[in-house]
Amino acid sequence: MATKRLVKEMVGIGKEPTGIAGLDEVLFGGVPKGRNTLVVGGPGAGKTMLGLEFLLHGARDYGEPGVCMSFEEPAEQLIANSTSVGHNLRSLISSRKLLIDHVYIERKEIEETGEYDLEGLFIRLNQAIQRVNAKRVLLDTVEVLFAGLQNTATLRAELRRLFRWLTEKGMTTIITAETQPGTNSLTRYGLEEYVADCVIILDHRVNEQVSTRRLRVMKYRGSPHGTNEYPFLMESSGISVVPITSLGLTHKAGTERISSGVSGLDEMLGGRGFYRGSSVLISGTAGTGKSSFASFFANAACARGERCLYFAYEESPSQILRNMRSVGLDLEQWIKKGLLRIYAARPTSTGLEGHLAIIHKALTEFDPSVVVMDPITNLVSVGNLPAVKAMLTRLIDFLKLRDVTAVFTNLTLEGMVEKTAIGISSLMDSWVLLRDIETDADRRRMLYLLKSRGMAHSTKTVEFQLSDRGITLRGEKAGVVSLEKGRK
C-alpha cells in the first residue's frame, strides 16, 4: 500500500506502532518513537483507553514494557475498566511488563509553604521505568496536578522539564489532556505548548441522539499523516479506527465475473453476471423483491464456497431466513457452514461513522468475498444525504480495494426512482431497478437494468416472478412496459 511505501521513504523519524487497529495506518506507522504524543479529548472520549491500549500492545505484542502513571483513577479501577473492553492488564502486571502507579493528589490535604519542585514525581516515574525496563509511558491525565497544586508557574516549569526528561530517556510517551471548549487553547492548561511532536484529538459527538466517536491527527512533526476525522469504536475487543478515507481510486479492476444468483439476470448482464469487486445497487419501491435479489446473490456466493457478509438494517436474521425460505432459499445451511454471516442492527443503534466502523471491523474479521447491505436507505435515517454518500464512498473504496463484490438495496418511493437513490448512483457499477406495474387487476413485477459499467447489457424491461422456486425472469420480449427515468 501507498502508506507503507511512504513510511519506508521517510528517514529520520522513528515510529512506534500503537498496535491499535487502524490508528497506525492513520499515523503512517505509529506514534513518534522516543517522543511525546498528546492525546486530547473531552470527558469520556476514550483518552485513557487509547493510552492503555498503547501500553498493552507494547508490552504484549512488541516486547516493550510500559508504565502508566495515573493521576485520576486508581490502578484497580483502570484494570477493571480495561477488562470490560477485553484486555487483561493484570497478567501483564504480574509478569512485570506493565506497571501502574496511581498518583493521588488532593488539594484539601496539601498545604503549600514555599518553594518546591516535582522531583518526587520524577524519582517515582524513574523508579517505575527501571522496575519494568519500560520503553513506553502513559501520563493520564497530568492536568490533575493543576487542580492539586497552587503554584502554577512551578508546575508548568516542572511539566516542561518532565516531558523533556522523558524524551531524553528515550521513552515513547502518551500524555492525555482535556479539551477546553470555547477557548483558543486546545487543552485546558495549554499542554500542547510543551508537547509538540504529535497531537491526536478524540471527539465524542452526539447528533440527533446518535453518538459517534472520531479521531483526528492534528499535528505530527516530521511525518505525513492522515488529516481527516476518522470514526473509531470502543467495544469488547478494544479500540479500532477506520482509516477508510486514506484510500483512493487505486483499486484494480478485474475481468472476473460472478453470478447474480438469478440466471435470467445474469443473462441480461451479458450472460455472465457482475464483475467481481464491483458495486451493485438494487433499488425499487416497497415489496418489489429487493431483499430477494440480494439473498439470491448471497446464496450464489455461498454455493460457490465463498463467504458472504449480510448487513440487515431492517429485519432480524431469523426473519430473513424465514422470508427467504418462502422463495425457495435455504440460507440457514450457509450459516451453519460458516459461509454466511448476518449482521442485523437498527440503523439508529449508532451513527453513520459507527456503522462504518462496525462494517469495517466485520469485513476485516470475516473476510468475505461478497457483501450485502439491505437496505442502505435506512442509514439515511441516521445521517443526512451528503453524510451517507460520504460514508458509502469510503465503504465502496474499501470494498473495492479488497475485491469484494457488494450488493446494496435501496428503497425508492413511487415516482421518485432516481432522486431517492441519494446521489449514490455514480458510485455504483451496476444498477438494477425493480418496479411494480399495475395492469388491470394485476400487479406485475418489472426489472430494468439501468446501467452496468464495462459490459454489454440488456436495455430491456423484463417481467419477473417471485415464487417458491425462486426468481424467474420472463423472456426479454415478453411483457415489455415502458419505464422512463423519474416518471411513472
Add this chain to the structure above:
Amino acid sequence: MTRVRSKKSKTRKRGTRRRKPVAWDLRLYVAGTTAKSVTAFSNLKQICETHLGGKYRIEIVDLLRNPQLAQGDQIIAVPTLVRRLPQPVKKIIGDLSNTDRVLVGLDLKPARMTPAASQA
C-alpha cells in the same frame, strides 16, 4: 542522610518499627541535598523547637536513596513534610518558609485566619 530525633528518642535504624510513641511523628521527604531541602530542614527544626517542645521526631527520607518510598508514600513534590502522627496524616509541601502555613498544615493553628504576620 541525617537523622534527627528529639532528645527523648534513642538512635535507631530507619525501618525498625518498635519505636517509642511520640506525640509528633514527622517525616521530611527530600531529593538529595539541595538548597530547598536544607532550607526546609532548618525551617522545620525551628518550628518544632518553638511549637512542639521535645515531643517530636523528625525523620528525613532521601528519595534518591529510597526511591520506592515516593510511590509508597504518595510523594510527588519535594520537599514534602508528612505529619504521620497525630492522625490524620497531613502533607505539607514546599521549603516550609511560610511558617504560618506550616502551622496551619500541622493543625497547630486554625486554617484561614487573618493573613497577618505569624504569631509564632
